[in-house]
Amino acid sequence: DIQMTQSPSTLSASVGDRVTITCRASQSIIDRLAWYQQKPGKAPKLLIYKASTLESGVPSRFSGSGSGTEFTLTISSLQPDDFATYYCQQWNNYWTFGQGTKVEIK
Amino acid sequence: EVQLVESGGGLIQPGGSLRLSCAVSGVTVSNNYVIWVRQAPGKGLEWVSIIYSGGNTYYPDSVKGRFTISRDNSKNTVFLQMNSLRTEDTAVYHCARVKYTGTYTSGALDIWGQGTMVTVSS
Numbered sequence: 001d002i003q004m005t006q007s008p009s010t011l012s013a014s015v016g017d018r019v020t021i022t023c024r025a026s027q028s029i030i031d032r033l034a035w036y037q038q039k040p041g042k043a044p045k046l047l048i049y050k051a052s053t054l055e056s057g058v059p060s061r062f063s064g065s066g067s068g069t070e071f072t073l074t075i076s077s078l079q080p081d082d083f084a085t086y087y088c089q090q091w092n093n094y095w096t097f098g099q100g101t102k103v104e105i106k
Numbered sequence: 107e108v109q110l111v112e113s114g115g116g117l118i119q120p121g122g123s124l125r126l127s128c129a130v131s132g133v134t135v136s137n138n139y140v141i142w143v144r145q146a147p148g149k150g151l152e153w154v155s156i157i158y159s160g161g162n163t164y165y166p167d168s169v170k171g172r173f174t175i176s177r178d179n180s181k182n183t184v185f186l187q188m189n190s191l192r193t194e195d196t197a198v199y200h201c202a203r204v205k206y207t208g209t210y211t212s213g214a215l216d217i218w219g220q221g222t223m224v225t226v227s228s
Binding site for chain 1: 141143150151152153156164166200202205212213214215216218219220221
C-alpha cells in the first residue's frame with residue numbers, strides 16, 4: 001500500500017500569507033496526485049489534479065507542483081474563504097489520502 | 107449539472123447489514139467510474155470501493171469480503187451493500203465521480219455527494 005504523509009498537520013496563517021503544504025508518498029506515484037479542500041460538514045472539493053492541473057473554477061491563487069514522491073500545494077495569498085482542511089490523494093495504486101492539513105486563523 | 111445524492115445511512119448494530127444508494131444525475135453511471143469514500147468522525151478520508159465503467163470492482167483490505175459495490179443502470183444508481191458491520195465502520199459515506207478529462211480517466215474525484223451517516227453501535 002502507498003502511504004501519503006502531509007505536513008504540517010496544522011498551519012496557522014493570516015489573510016494575505018503565502019501558504020505551502022507538503023505531501024510525501026511512500027513510493028513514486030509519478031504525477032497521479034490530487035488536492036482537495038474540505039470545510040466542516042461538507043464534501044471535499046477538488047482543487048488540483050495530475051499534481052499541477054487546476055480544476056475548472058478554482059481560483060488561480062492555488063497551485064500544485066511536484067512529481068515522484070514529493071508534492072506541494074501553494075496558496076499564493078490566503079483569503080478568508082481558504083481556512084479549511086486540505087487533503088492530498090494518490091491514484092497510482094488504488095486510492096490513498098493524506099491525513100489532512102488544517103489551515104487555521106493566526 | 108452532475109449530481110450525486112447518497113441515501114440509506116442510519117444506526118445499525120454490530121454484525122448488521124445496510125445498503126447505501128448513490129443516485130446519479132447529469133451523466134450516465136455506466137459510462138463513469140464511481141467510488142465510495144468514508145470519513146470517520148473527526149478523521150481523514152478512506153476509499154472503500156469503486157466500480158469502473160466496464161463493471162470491474164475493487165476494495166481495500168479493510169472491507170473486502172464484507173462490502174459489495176454494484177449499480178443499476180436503469181436507475182442510474184450505484185449501491186454499497188455493507189455486511190458484518192463493525193463499530194470502526196462508523197463514518198459519513200460519500201460517493202464520488204472519478205474525473206474524466208475528455209481524453210483519459212484520471213483518479214481524481216471531481217463530483218461528490220453530500221454524504222450519508224452510518225453509525226454502528228449497540
